[in-house]
Amino acid sequence: MARPGFRGTAARAAWTAAGLGLLALAWQWGATAFGPFVLPSLQDTWQAMLHLVVSGVAGPALLATLVHALGGCLAGGAVGLVLGIAGGLVLPVGAMSRPVFTALLGTPPIAWVVLALLWFGPGGAAAGFTVAITAAPILFLAALEGVASRDPALTEMALLYRAPPFQRLTDLVLPALADFLLPALATALAFSFKVAVMAEVLSGADGVGGGLATARAHFDLAATMAWIVLAVVVLLVADALLLAPLRGWRASRAGRAGVPSEA
């Protein structure tokens, strides 16, 4: 398939802008129809957001949420990734770990928030823990599938050429994993922000969730919407900084599979 040129890219941007415009119109219509106690107007939300940013409340809160989400995602993801790779390579590890991580994946995050509050008390640790335990099974199952789907012919080739275990890991296992890990990483990152904010709301920790809880207590809908918009913006920025380069690398990898040369 041909890659979109400038005109294709510009058209896509225009349609995206049109989609956002429609959302804004629907929001504004809802605010007018139901009043500020149900849905604040775009202008009120914007002013509340400006106030949060200028007063210095938003910065530390966003940073705290970022730490809870990324820290938890990194810790849980690393555990899931390592155990997933080990489980794919060593049958007993995989067989023992799979039901555990499947159970973790099926457990609602809200249950982990309650347990974390009981174990760690209110605060950031509960949010970080909840994120970690939500992200771990996503990466575990992706790594397990990725390793299991590797090409046995390449494995035999590596065996015949007496490749040491580290070379087999770096040259065969990890590249084969890339196609499985990238979607899993995107999912884990999106979940991490949602779960972090939810855990912060319930645990009373610092962060966007803490700000949301305060806004709710004050029945301040404009501030509530402002915090939501800020959280979404932070997620999009994190995605653009962390995952977009990986997506570009993956696309270039696929794009280089062009027309074969003649023998």
Place this chain on the structure above:
Amino acid sequence: MLALEGLHLAFGSVPVLAGIDLTVKPGELVVLLGPSGCGKTSLLRLAAGVEAVQGGRVANRFARTAMVFQDPRLMPWADARDNAAFGLKALGMARAERRATAEVILRRLGLSIADFGKRPAQLSGGMQQRVAIARAFALRPDLVLMDEPFSALDVGLRGDLQALLRAEVEGAGAAALFVTHDITEAVRLADRIVVLSPRPARVVADLPQQPIRTDAAPGAVFEAAAALLRRPEVAAALAAPVTTGAPLRNDPATFQSLGMPAPAR
């Protein structure tokens, strides 16, 4: 020297190899010729040490063994240079040195500088197989095991690569055990042709051979193949369908069934 002694192999209750004795001496190119499905690949896997020996003995006294497979088995995410250097990396050679070594061999095998950075999907089947051959010869092996490496290629390209392969083996002074079911390929390459019977395989003929050079007379390959097929044990082994074991005659129909023109009588 590679010595296979009394090798027996069975997959479940199906016997595959029935007592194979075979030696490959240093510098010798031995072609293992047999009908499709007779167990040639299994024999090669036993020689390579990736198949467990069930009966008999495999003694490989060569210091460095490399293998070329039926399919190229290249890493799809790595370029031609890194694929060719895979075995050198396994030996612990530094990156710059192994890539330079791989480039020399790739160039010798007909790849251009522009091809070095291409991934397998960007290379034709013939070029992929050249990269696989480069990966084997980059190791400077003293034994190369080859499992029908050109079977998926068209006839003209196959001839080119056979000549390249013969030159590589002679240049490296390596021994080679080459598996094929193609008689013309066998007579082009071999110093010795070992003919296997249909499954369960046993050695039915072990024949010294003068490889047919690329500059030989046009009919030389077919004459040599015909001479081979005039031996009743070879004709019976190669032409017999594996399932029935019924031998075919040494006549024009036999040549036709093997995809060869019948020699003039």
